Amino acid sequence: MxxxxxxxxxxxxxxxxxxxxxxxxxxxxxxxxxxxxxxxxxxxxxxxxxxxxxxxxxxxxxxxxxxxxxxxxxxxxxxxxxxxxxxxxxxxxxxxxxxxxxxxxxxxxxxxxxxxxxxxxxxxxxxxxxxxxxxxxxxxxxxxxxxxxxxxxxxxxxxxxxxxxxxxxxxxxxxxxxxxxRHAAAVHQAALDERLVIARELHDIVAHSMSVIAVRAGVARMVMNNDPAQAEETLGIVETTTRQALHEMRLLVQVLRHENALDPALAPTPGLADIASLADQVRSAGVDLRLDVRGTARPLPTGVDLSAYRIAQEALTNVVRHAGPVQATLRIEYRTEDVVIDVTDSGPSGPRRPAIHEPHAAGHGLIGMRERAALYGGYLRAGRHGGGFQVRALLRTDDTGDRS
Incomplete structure (x- = not known):
């Protein structure tokens, strides 16, 4: 052994x-x-x-x-x-x-x-x-x-x-x-940032369109037997809203598939110039919306213009979703170094919705609006206003406000 x-x-x-x-x-x-x-x-x-x-x-x-x-x-x-x-x-x-x-x-x-x-x-x-x-x-x-x-x-x-x-x-x-x-970390961070941008865009497109569709579909169901003409008009609005949402989502998917994701010809980039069309969609959902534009409208930087539009869209979507057919005001104020978006509604006729500081009220929409405003050196404030609700955002339009 x-x-x-x-x-x-x-x-x-x-x-x-x-x-x-x-x-x-x-x-x-x-x-x-x-x-x-x-x-x-x-x-x-x-x-x-x-x-x-x-x-x-x-x-x-x-x-x-x-x-x-x-x-x-x-x-x-x-x-x-x-x-x-x-x-x-x-x-x-x-x-x-x-x-x-x-x-x-x-x-x-x-x-x-x-x-x-x-x-x-x-x-x-x-x-x-x-x-x-x-x-x-x-x-x-x-x-x-x-x-x-x-x-x-x-x-x-x-x-x-x-x-x-x-x-x-x-x-x-x-x-x-x-x-x-470091390069791999930068690429990973860029991918995370891009995913955040895509998530914001999808949320804004889907949330707004689905809210309008849900409201108008409910109206069509109630008047289908008594008022076929109104039901047909409502379904037409649903169809138009659906097509528009699908078009924007298709453009977003093309951006993801395109080898140059920053190609402006493919990116769905609405701006404050399209705010009248947005107001018409909200009115079609039953909201008595008044559009108030102050100051001299001017071309804004692409990122600021898109973020301002998305903030207004999300705020109006919340009005449609939570307040219903109420009176609301969308005020856009052009200033020398910034732009202000203010959405105020009169509040629902039924039970009041929770304040912004309540946990279940601060959803992804408000978080996304705050992030968009902060990205361009601004702020967003949301809370009760009288019997209704107010969302007020400020975005800087000069180069120093761009935090990207």
Whole structure:
């Protein structure tokens, strides 16, 4: 049982697929080991004792192994390679072993952050220089000393440069990811805003049209047997209102399907210029509506014009739905920097409807009107007015009022 437990880690190690870079390090270590051993053999030091020769060979092999293990333990590999270089050069071995130190120095500098970045390459250079000075295997050992220290420093600084480049790449990728995240958030928010706009338009179209249709259908049902002519006229109004609502909804659907959703040729954008037609529809529902336009009518910005029309439409729809056949006034006042929409009714003959502050009275219609007014720097106030109800909205018409 214990034998099986011991062989399983060995089997996993043998069968595990090694990383390609690790294989490359082993190949590089083998080449360095063979090359440095050949350079040591040709160094001319034949009178050395057998113990020193074994020490040099062992140090070279161990330094080569640190190259193979440099990605697994960068700092330990650099430290061991430096010690091996000191020992080998101190006993007169080949100074080419400093190449192993330079390779491990590159990996150590590339892999970690250091407070005193100069301390490790400085210590490695001094230790290698001390080994060359003690061994003096070559005639021009001073030049060898400088060359070995330079090779180690080059390896270290190359590692620092590689680390900085990697950090820049990572920072660039993070910035790109952040930009993509912000772009996705902006697209999501734009989709939410567009859905809100569509919901407002659908609510305004459907609520107004259905309210008129419901009232006129009720009238037609009551007079169908006694006054066929009035019933026919009422059904004609229902048909006209239905066709108009379907037309506006069809245009809205085309906007959603069109590749350019802002195409003004497709968008259903009524404005205050169509207010007379709206008043006629409300009158056809039985409301005695008086239209009062004050000031000089002028072209308004498209968004303001549409919002003003929709606010008037929703307020009149509430009159039809909640007050019924009553007297009402729609006043539109054009000012220098804003436009005011005021809808006031005399109130139903039956039980009074709830005030605006009561929870069940504040429906989506009033919320939508407030949002439309706030979008253009204005306000909307709604509440009881005498025995009836009043909705008063102000929308700014200058550029500073546009909050979109």
């Amino acid at each position: 214990s034998g099986t437990a011991l062989t399983r880690p060995v089997q996993r190690f043998v069968t595990r697929r090694p990383h390609p870079l690790i294989l490359l390090d082993f190949a590089l270590a083998a080449l360095l080991c063979v090359g440095v051993l050949m350079a040591d053999a040709r160094s001319g030091v034949h009178h050395a004792a057998a113990g020193e020769s074994a020490l040099r060979a062992g140090g070279i092999v161990l330094a080569a192994l640190t190259v193979a293990a440099r990605r697994l333990h960068p700092r330990w590999s650099f430290a061991v390679a430096t010690l091996c270089a000191f020992v080998v050069t101190a006993v007169g071995g080949a100074p080419q072993i400093s190449v192993c130190v330079a390779v491990t120095a590159y990996t150590a500098a590339e892999a970690g952050e250091y407070v005193f970045w100069w301390a490790r390459p400085g210590a490695a250079g001094l230790l290698t220089a001390a080994g060359v000075a003690l061994g003096r295997a070559a005639a021009s050992w001073q030049a060898v000393l400088v060359a070995d220290v330079a090779i180690i420093c080059v390896g270290w600084f190359a590692g620092l440069a590689a680390r900085e480049r990697r950090k820049r790449i990572i920072a660039t990728a993070e910035r790109q990811t952040e930009r993509e995240r």
